[in-house]
Amino acid sequence: MAVTTTPTPAISRSPKGIHRAWIILVILAVAQIVGQSISMAAGIMVAPLNDPDGGFGWNMGLIGAALAIYYLCGALVSPITGILGDRYGARPMMLACGILYAVSMVLIGTVTELWQFFLYFGVLLSVTQSLAMVPILASVNGWFKQRLGLATGLLWASGGVGAAAVAPGIAGLLDAFGWQTTFTVIGLGGGGTLAVLTFFFHSKPADLNTTAFGSIAGDPPEIFLGKEIERLRLKVFNKAMRRTRAFWNLPTIHGLGCAGHGIVLIYSIPLAIEQGVSLGAASFILALISVFSIVGRFMAPILAERMGAKPVMMTALFVQGVTVLVLFWAHDAYAFYLFAILFGLGFGGEMSAYLVVNRQYFGSGPLATLYGFEMMGALIGHATATVLGGLAIYATGSFNPALAMSMFFSFTGVLVIYSMESGKKILIPDWESGLPPEARTTQKIAEQATRAALIEQMDSD
Secondary structure, eight states, X not given: OOEEEOOOOSOOBOTTSOBHHHHHHHHHHXXXXXXXXXXXXXXXXXXXXXXXXXXXXXXXXXXXXXXXXXXXXXXXXXXXXXXXXXXXXXXXXXXXXXXXXXXXXXXXXXXXXXXXXXXXXXXXXXXXXXXHHTHHHHTHHHHBSSOHHHHHHHHHHHHHHHHHHHHHHHHHHHHHHOHHHHHHHHHHHHHHHHHHHHTTOOSSGGGGTOOOBTOOTTSOXXXXXXXXXXXXXXXXXXXXXXXXXXXXXXXXXXXXXXXXXXXXXXHHHHHHHHTTOOHHHHHHHHHHHHHHHHHHHHHHHHHHHHHOHHHHHHHHHHHHHHTTHHXXXXXXXXXXXXXXXXXXXXXXXXXXXXXXXXXXXXXXXXXXXXXXHHXXXXXXXXXXXXXXXXXXXXXXXXXXHHHHHHHHHHHXXXXXXXXXXXXXXXXXXXXXXXXXXXXXXXXXXXXXXXXXXXXXXXXXX
């Protein structure tokens, strides 16, 4: 197996002096906004699907089953899309996401039967969401050697802003143009946008013979390896990760966190209505949660990079859990609004620090596979919240057991994080020892750096 190496420049800037990594970040932000429209569409389409005077008239049980299938299918697919992202790169995944997004949304516009909705929304869109949230999002790790926390925070914050903006947009289109036109326009617009962005997007700096943001002139050049060796390296790296507790604990934590806030996101509005709050006033609960989650989405990765991800994730999950106490005594709209503001901070912080903690535990290796398993845990958590929360409310006639369940999930996540290793050092620093000599890069990088330093010294003399 041959190994080819190509020196790369230490700085990559556009003609206007902006490092290419920031351009990639803007593209990823747009992709996340498009991806967020999927989850926002899920919440908004419930009312027209349930309307007995509308074109569907389906009961909440059937709609809830479709949501559960969406989450469970996404959970099964996420590790696969992560593996594909590590093997083939995020760029082809973005193109596939754009095509599948357009096809899925247009097909949803043609739905007339329940089985069609289960297939188009529950299966096709769950795969689309997985492509948007796993390999595409995880690719930011390779573009930022420094400021990964800031880049991740900006990426997640843009998704939050997009989610807040997309919701009223979809609702307005439904009111003005109806079901089929709305989803056709959204599908062609969003899918077309992703397809066009693919021409300007690159999976990693090596694809452009350049370096990540934060690289300096003294850094060793990047090494380009053949496909066979890259696959071998990916296999050995993943094997080393699977031997650590963190590899299994992180998806568990994400699942517990998402189960904790999933119950609130689904059932807080029905709870407020039961307490006498009007539907119009209750709708602001989710809006406030989305808006204030932007603060948590932005700050958590930055603080995680500076202070360590472990204490930041613990704090976010604790805030998410303890603020649910407000709902036990909330009776008017303002109490629910206070809850939404406080809960949004913890909710936003819980979801956004995983890319940073992944690097702190496992370095700069191919991490889309790990992120795929973490998203699998998250979606299983959402499915659990949908099913168990509804069953608890149905069996007891009260929202309190579901709220207690939400707190239990969040606080259990805090305990699991507390039991994890410190993120101050990489858990698998010697993973390349499992590779044959021709597939290792550590020694080659050192040799290249030495040669580059000698050449520079000779040139200066």
